[in-house]
Amino acid sequence: MSDPMRIRAQVQGSGAVVRVLMSHEMETGQRKDAAGKTIPAWHITEVTAALNGKTVMTAQWGTAIAKNPFTQFTVKGAKAGDKISIAWVDNRGDSRTDEVVVA
Amino acid sequence: MRAFPKLIALAAVLAGCATAPSPQETDRLVQTILVSSFREQGIAKLDRLTQDEAQQACSNETPPSDAVAKRIEAAQLATIQWPADGIYLGDWREGEKLAQNGRGMTWSDPAGVPGGGNCYNCHQLAKAEISYGTIGPSLYQYGKLRGVADPAAPASADMVKYTWGKLWNAKATNACSNMPRFGHAGVLTPAQIRDLMALLLDPASPVNAQ
Amino acid sequence: MKQRHAAVWAAGVLAVTGCLASAQAQTSTADGIAQYRALLADGNPAELWEAKGELLWTQKRGSKNLSFETCDLGKGAGVVKGAFVELPRYFADTQRVQDLESRLLTCMAAQGFNAAEIAATPFGRGEQVNLEALVAYVSAASRGMKFNLPQGRTEERQMAEAGKRLFYFRAGPYDFSCASCHGEPGKRIRLQDLPDLAKSPGDGVGFAAWPAYRVSSGELWSMQRRLNDCYRQQRFPFPGYASDATIALGSFMGVQARGALSIAPAIKR
């Protein structure tokens, strides 16, 4: 069970700046454990951001996105009270969706 | 100046404070704490907590007296093993790798695997490496600045010997040096020390390149 | 464009005087690192641990089914704000000077957990994961507050004094003490600045910057974990989790840091 994301969405100018922190190992598949065995790749593959349920941005990620990923983007025309939701899926098929209200 | 008497008064109050632990009490407490707190792990055994004379004399906020420092330096100088075959310099390329390598001797290091020299942690060496520490002095141009044009020449002999001594046992010239006693403590082998010698003194080494 | 000019300029200076150019290169390295740290400052993953710790604080756990709301960190049962900047301190119920981690273990024992077992668990596993989250939450509640460790009791003064001795205690194959790296101002290992812990390093530096999110491991490090890795690098034997040696050092550093603002949990290389 993955831990919740930390999402901040704040009105700035004519839109809202969204900052997201996700809890994820983002294992590269290139490291070896103490016994010399390769640790399999384990990373977020797809991210979807939505404003009031409508997709505004998507992303595909590889193993080179840093552990506990941070992403920032700006949604045009978003107002206080709007809902921003972020969803991710990883290569093991785990997924998580969290939502925040624009402040 | 006017605050001075006040300071003295405060110091007197602190010194006279009945509940301040005496140095002897603190000694006993520290010993108890060391025994109760540490355990062996991997190659890091508990005997590492037993101090030798040099370690003990340099375990205070203030350095030891000059007389004690001189005595320690003389004793440490006597421990230096000079190369039996008279060969002081190895391969600076291997020396550079050792200088970069900060591993070895920790509880997470395997037994019997030679560690590194940790040099860049504290010193600047080759100019190309910008990630260097400043606990020790810069060693960039080490040989060049000391006039070592040919390490094998008789004119270089004193500097070559001094440098070997510094790497083998830095406490021989500075009782409370922050630098490990690489040869004396068995951190590096004589062959590894030769390679570090070459890094510092070989005119072809990047340390001495312009 | 500006940078290219600077590079050309630096190269010109290099030709004239090697010494000045070397100083220039050092400045640009420092600037580069400062720029990197500034870019990281916004969005510290320690927040993920803080959020988790906040949930754990109110959650009923353990065989006794208790939350931490009965846990006294020194400011009264359940009080979190301001507790961190007054630890380590003496606790009458355990008759010990305790740091944050050892005190949390005491509270976990009250919840019905086996504290000794948790202390012996490697960092980043099992209940240690929860401990790091709690440490993040509790320290964050004192963010921006000044360190003010109580020194009214003999036990507290003794612990700080013992910590000072341990700080200067040289041993092991490298002859290192804490002071070997942290006893002088303005020094660094590689490119990492070393706080001078023999004095107060100032606001948000040294003791006032831990716990912290470690970029290199992608995990939150408590002061216990920080000290454990310091002793590893000192080539010492293994200090027990929440052992008196680590608490004594925390007391010494905390007393030195009196008046410094806490920025914990910070973000570190």
Place this chain on the structure above:
Amino acid sequence: MPNRRDMMARSAAVAALLAGAGVLPAHAQSAWNKAAFEGKSVDEAIKGLGIAKPVESKDIAFTAPDIAENGAVVPIAVSTTLPGVKRIAFLVEKNPTTLAGVFEFTDAVETSVATRIKMGQSSNVLAVAIMGDGKVFYAQKDVKVTLGGCGG
């Protein structure tokens, strides 16, 4: 190694889950671009993305540090005033696999994004902007990754 049918079943299940949650649009259900992410050079990554050869552009503002204190986390940010940018990809020349990530924008967001990447060593990093009309532009930045700490 998971077989193809398992993989498809799994991504279908995830897609259904997300579609149920109302956050996944039709176009995002396309699978992760394995070919692009497995590319071991800029050329292979570009081929995998199925895009034209990029042309350097001054209209892409790409921020990355000159020096990274740790390669495990390198903060990068890009924004562009180029009209009609649909996607932005980040490529690290000297990483074992070149493509770090691709962001796909709708008209509802600004074409700017910040994230953090891993770098195995000092390398050139590229921000590649892909336009709706198939044109491709890029900006680049050299990032020096330093060794840090006690190194043990």
